Amino acid sequence: MTTKPRLDFWQLWNISFGYVGIQFGFALQTANISRIFETLGAKVDAIPILWVAAPVAGLIIQPLIGHMSDKTWNRLGRRKPYFLIGAILSSLALIAMPNSPALWVAAGMLWIMDASINITMQPFRAFIGDMLPDAQRTQGFAMQTFFIGVSSVVASVCPWVFTKWLGIANTAPAGIIPPSVRWSFYIGGFAFLAAVLWTIFRVREYSPQEQEAFNVSTEAESADAITLDRKSCICQGLFLILAGAALSYAIFAQDWYAGLYIISGSIAFYGLLQLAAAARAKAGHTKGMVEIVADLKAMPKTMQQLAGVTLLTWFALYALFIYTTSAVTSFHFHSSDPTSAIYNDGANWVGVLMAVYNGVAAVVAFLLPPIARKVGRVATHMIALIIGGLGLMSMIVIKDPTMLLISMVAIGIAWASLLTMPYAILSSAVSHRKMGVYMGMFNLFLVIPQIIAAAVLGLLVKTVFGGQTIYALVLAGAAMVLAGFLTLFVEDKARDAA
Incomplete structure (x- = not known):
């Protein structure tokens, strides 16, 4: 068997640089979509349902794109055709989103934008497994996490920067998206396409023949021959x-x-x-839908063990994404009026908070590989999730908005780990021939809790929490702590967990 070569720092950089654009789009969405929905007239208890576009798009798109990219090889490569198509569509959607004239248009644009981002994002996860030996995969996913953190910082503070430094208006008449938000999305559209093109032109993918030479007779290849029951x-x-x-x-x-x-x-x-x-x-068909369902029903044991951890983790994160704006503006800034200056100041501060936890994640990403070498990837992930869960729960105790920075540091530690460790562990447990489809299927365990959260969080806020969205974040923190303890049951099959 030919050994897959180790890559140097700049090669790792080029492989993951496209994530700058991907996460720029996601960070703009995370920090501003609830604000856009409220500006266009959405009630707070309806926001989770409007957000459901994102997980549903991922539920359908990621396994499909993963399966297709596993089977693709053309002049552009294996994963890179999907990078390009998704980047073009995502950039156009980001430009169109803040110009939505009505709530239903914004909800529809979220579907289009998130589906497009997923087309690009899913192959980037498999790309690390394709290009790196086991010994470098934690480092490779950590590099992606670094770019996710850095680009999220920039994207999250864009409205604040445009308002404070450039004097662009941060308020607008009822039903109109503020100019500071619109310009942030325009910058995001450009950044998305430019970053993805960098990876496309700077990285040469291994051919199918090279991949077979690198992976012949590996333990994971036994998973290839799967038939449908x-x-x-x-x-x-x-x-x-x-x-x-x-x-x-x-x-x-x-x-x-x-x-x-x-x-x-x-x-x-x-x-x-x-x-x-x-x-x-x-009828005699063995490909396409038949193969996808068969693969899903035969998922590796490690993937099944990661499922429970991931379900709870992403339930918590979805609550964070959709309720931080409402919780901070109402609980810490004491305003729920999207047309008021104090509400929009609070919403801008949420962008800063999002930037902080992503900035922390960017720094922590470089610490994860050496920590994992010392204590193992499973223990590293457990500790990070417990810290993050406690950070979420602390938001109800902290009254001063500035002190929420402490909560964000804790959440950033968890964010760094959950963007790195599960994928590194999973990439060591699946065949290279099915890297794309299983990375896509793993997204199911990110999506299902988001659908559940979309279905029940609004109900809980309305009937149990008395309209106080801060309690949704406390519940999210408890879920993340539990996820941390469940990590102890995950078996890491890495041949080298460096």
Whole structure:
């Protein structure tokens, strides 16, 4: 077997530089979409449902793009065609988003923008597994985390910088997105495309023949020969369709929160997908949907163990993303009026807070590989998640908005680890031939908790938390602490956890 060469610092830099653009887009979305929705008239308890575009887009796009990129090889490469297509679409969507004239248009643009970003982002995760030996994968994902942190800092503070330094207006008439936000998205559109083009032109992908030479006879290759169990698909498919239908009826009959239809619909959809795969397998098809479903049902044990950790972690993060603006402006700045100066000052401060936790993550990213070498990737991740969870819960104790910086430092430590360790652990447990599809499928465990959060957090805020969104962040912190302890059950199969 030919050994995959170790890469130097600048080669690692070039491989991951495209993430500057990807995260610039995501950070603008995280820091400003709730603000845009509220400006266009959304009620606070409806925001989670409007945000559901992001996880649903990822649920569909990432496994599909992962599967397709595993099978692709052309003059541009294996992953790079998807980098380019997604970057062009994302840049256009970022420019269009802040010009949405109505709430329904903004919600639709979020679907388009997030789907486009996912087309680019998913292959970048598999790219690390493609290009680096096991011994460098933690370092490779840490480099991505560094770029995620740095670009998120810049993107998150853009409205604040435009307002404080350039004098661009931070308020606007009711129903109009402030100019400081619009210009931030325009800069984001340019940065997205430019950064991705840098990686496309500066990195040469290994050919399929080179990949086979690097990976021949490795332990993970035994996972390649997967066949679909039609009987299992039919039984599970029918059960899931009936379960989804029953839950939908209960939601309707009991007049439960309408957001719960997201969960019942997702259950039924997966049941239909299994039946469709079984039907295609019976007709003699072995590729496409049949292969994706078979791979999903045969996911590696390590991936299954990471699932519970990731489900709880991303439930917490989704609460952070959608409720930080509302919680900080109402609990710490004492305003819920999007047209008021104090609300918009609070919203700008949220951008600064987002920048801080991402900046901390950028620094911590360089500390993770040496820490992981000392105590292991699993222990490193556990400690980071517990620290982050305590940081989230501290936001209800802290009354001074400035002191929230302490909370953000703790959250940044967790953010650095969850962007690095799970992917490094997973990349050591799957075949190179299925790196893309399993990295895409791993996104399911990021998406499912976001769908659950979208369905239930609004209900909890409205009925249990008395409209106080700060309690959603406390619940998120508890979920992240629990995720940290569940990490102890994850088996890291790395041949070298450097």
